[in-house]
Amino acid sequence: MVGSLFTVPGDGRVGAAKAALNYLLVCCAVVAVVWASLAMAGISLNFDFVAQYRVRIWDGFCMTVGISAASLVLSMLIGVPVALGQGSRVLPVRYLCDLYVKIIRGTPLIVQVYFFYYIIGTAWGIDNRVVAGIVILSLFSGAYLAEIVRGGLMSIDRGQLEAARAVGFTRAQTLRYVVAPQMVARTLPALTGQVASIIKDSSLLSVIAVIELTQTMREITATNYNFFGGFLLLGALYLVLTLPLMFVSRQFEKRLDYEH
Structure with missing residues (x-):
């Protein structure tokens, strides 16, 4: 028993x-x-510093949320066209999208942060660290989102598209009633994981002094030398952001599980 x-x-x-x-x-x-x-x-462990620095911690938390939300939107605007471009009949477009995905996925984010901010950003006059950080994070995440979307599109059976045409569906109706529901169900877990990754990867923007959550905690621990308490709190705050995403994703997976 x-x-x-x-x-x-x-x-x-x-x-x-x-x-x-x-x-x-x-x-x-x-x-x-x-x-x-x-x-x-x-x-x-000592967390007495939280009361003293609560405003700075809250500001850093809000900055991380804002950067992550903006990066998610921009990365979707990048990833979906890139996914479609990889199947383009125009070869320069196809190869450009393919090269972008390979370079971004094949190099560490920290290298991209330094390269885009100090070289590309300097060349094009982008001196706002927050804006630069959002663009960098979006370019990085866009490559992964492109592969998620492309994989979802390739997983749809061509026979379903032919069946939709056979019963008289227009392209818009096929997209709405056949492609879109399956794309959501098949890509949602990976997309949720990517959103959580964006939140965590935003911590690397601290290397260019973006005052988000990680940089805020670095500055606080450099003052009070409470490294263990500070970074345990940092991990807990990231969990506050990522765990609800995982829960919501699990609920959507159950509701969109058309096969069962």
Whole structure:
């Protein structure tokens, strides 16, 4: 009876109470291991600085949210045309999109941050660090979004498109009733992961002194020398942003699971 609380039943469905209990046990185990590790290393955590620097931390948090939201919108405006361009009949367009994706995905983001800000940005007179950071993050994420969209388009069976034409659907109707629902269902998990990645990758903009959450915490810990407390709080604040995205994504996946 007790063992059944910790195993998946034959039908594969786990009740909410059982899931909550097991998740709580796992979280407690992780916290216990971390706490024991801190004690063995002789590290004591102190979060008294939060009250003193709450305004700066909040401003950095809001900056991270703003940069991430703007980068998401711009990266979608980049990624979708690039995905379509990779299948273009015009070869220069196809190869330009393909080269862009290969270069961006094949080089580290920190290299791109330095290159675009200090070389491209200087050459074109972009001296606003926030604007430059949004553009850089959007170009980086746009390449990954392009591959997600392209993969979703390629996964749609051509027979469904032919069937839509056979029953008299226009191109707009085919896009709305056949392509779009499947694209959303098939790309949503990867898109959600990419949104979470944008939020985390925004921390690298601190290398060009964008005052987002990571840079704010660096400045605070450089003042009070509370590195462990500061960066544990930093990780918790990023989780505050990313965990709800994962939850919402899971709910949409269940609602859009047309195959089942």
